[in-house]
Amino acid sequence: MDPVTEKREYRDDYDDKTLYIPGPTEVRDDVIEAMAEPMFGHRMDRMTDLYTTIVEDTKTFLGTDNEVVILTASGTEFWEASTLNLVDENILVPTCGSFSERHANVAERLGKDVDRLEYEWGEAVKPEDIREHLESTDKQYDVVATVMNESSTGVRNPIEEIGDVVAEYPDTYFVVDAVSALGGDHVDIDEHGIDVIFASTQKAFAMPPGLAVCVVSDDAYDREVEKGDSSWYGGFRRTIDYYDRKGQTHSTPAIPIMLAYRKQMKHMLDEGHRARDERHREMMAYVHDWADEHFAMFPEEGYESQTVACIENTQGIDVAATIEEVSAEYDMAFSNGYGSQLGEETFRIGHMGEHTVESVKELTDAIEDVADL
Numbered sequence: 001m002d003p004v005t006e007k008r009e010y011r012d013d014y015d016d017k018t019l020y021i022p023g024p025t026e027v028r029d030d031v032i033e034a035m036a037e038p039m040f041g042h043r044m045d046r047m048t049d050l051y052t053t054i055v056e057d058t059k060t061f062l063g064t065d066n067e068v069v070i071l072t073a074s075g076t077e078f079w080e081a082s083t084l085n086l087v088d089e090n091i092l093v094p095t096c097g098s099f100s101e102r103h104a105n106v107a108e109r110l111g112k113d114v115d116r117l118e119y120e121w122g123e124a125v126k127p128e129d130i131r132e133h134l135e136s137t138d139k140q141y142d143v144v145a146t147v148m149n150e151s152s153t154g155v156r157n158p159i160e161e162i163g164d165v166v167a168e169y170p171d172t173y174f175v176v177d178a179v180s181a182l183g184g185d186h187v188d189i190d191e192h193g194i195d196v197i198f199a200s201t202q203k204a205f206a207m208p209p210g211l212a213v214c215v216v217s218d219d220a221y222d223r224e225v226e227k228g229d230s231s232w233y234g235g236f237r238r239t240i241d242y243y244d245r246k247g248q249t250h251s252t253p254a255i256p257i258m259l260a261y262r263k264q265m266k267h268m269l270d271e272g273h274r275a276r277d278e279r280h281r282e283m284m285a286y287v288h289d290w291a292d293e294h295f296a297m298f299p300e301e302g303y304e305s306q307t308v309a310c311i312e313n314t315q316g317i318d319v320a321a322t323i324e325e326v327s328a329e330y331d332m333a334f335s336n337g338y339g340s341q342l343g344e345e346t347f348r349i350g351h352m353g354e355h356t357v358e359s360v361k362e363l364t365d366a367i368e369d370v371a372d373l
């Protein structure tokens with residue numbers, strides 16, 4: 001195969017850009033600095049202190065009594081692991097954009113029988129559609145898997161209401177991809193029958209990339225045990241039992257990123273889940289107003305994401321050129337629309353993690369200047 005990308009040497013002299021992409025996002029200086037410690041062994045007591053701290057702090061932050069697994073991986077790991085751990089045969093995946101589609105694709109590649117409930121890009125998944133589908137089918141679904149925040153379209157799906165519907169089917173487990181939402185959008189995990197919900201650290205947690213966080217209900221754990229086979233790396237039983245016995249991970253983790261996690265989770269606890277949610281809501285409202293003034297929001301009204309704004313390019317600006325110029329003149333990075341489908345038709349602003357209305361306004365001012373709005 002001919003290589004497409006020219007291989008280049010990393011130069012170490014790049015300009016820093018303020019990140020308004022849908023992850024990775026800005027990371028606090030003290031969180032970056034926390035990674036620069038002499039290395040220690042992953043079977044030392046110190047590791048137990050570190051890992052039990054970040055797991056228990058995460059439970060406290062999220063307000064959940066469920067188990068928390070933190071692994072060296074990106075969120076993608078839990079598309080695969082949750083499917084292997086819970087699905088014998090049938091899985092229902094409502095698809096409303098690129099990431100929910102990829103979730104369905106992962107399950108297909110694992111040999112599962114996947115039914116999609118397809119929505120137009122920009123539309124949100126509706127609980128009543130899920131109910132209708134579950135009521136009208138003869139199939140027994142092991143899992144309904146829904147993306148909370150479809151990062152390609154900026155849609156926030158009503159996973160709480162969907163969870164309430166799935167909870168009426170005790171043999172069907174509810175899996176939520178909250179990769180770009182958790183930490184910036186409050187969700188009451190234990191109230192809505194969410195068996196598995198996972199995120200990546202580089203999004204609304206505002207940590208460096210490299211860890212995936214997964215919250216697992218007792219029912220999901222028991223289901224995996226009953227099912228018999230599972231993912232090795234992301235098996236719920238293996239990871240949770242290892243934590244219970246040793247307070248560590250089953251294999252060598254990215255220790256520096258866990259040190260960063262520890263630091264940032266303390267900041268998140270100081271702020272609180274509700275207050276973080278409120279700050280993200282304010283950013284969303286600000287960007288929404290700005291988009292209404294200059295463009296339009298892409299998602300179906302009432303389902304706009306709190307962390308990723310997808311804005312319809314109603315003015316026909318040159319999105320790629322605007323991104324480049326904002327980067328060159330203001331050292332700020334935001335994103336085009338997702339893939340060839342939405343590349344120039346929309347653009348996306350990641351207002352997640354540590355951003356504030358003030359910092360997001362700096363970006364929208366820059367876009368106004370460059371695009372002459």
Ligand SMILES: Cc1ncc(COP(=O)(O)O)c(C=O)c1O
Nearest residue numbers: 074075076099149151179180200
């Ligand atoms: C909704 C959603 N799911 C899954 C992923 C994949 O996450 P990761 O790249 O951390 O594996 C992403 C990445 O942007 C995402 O936005």
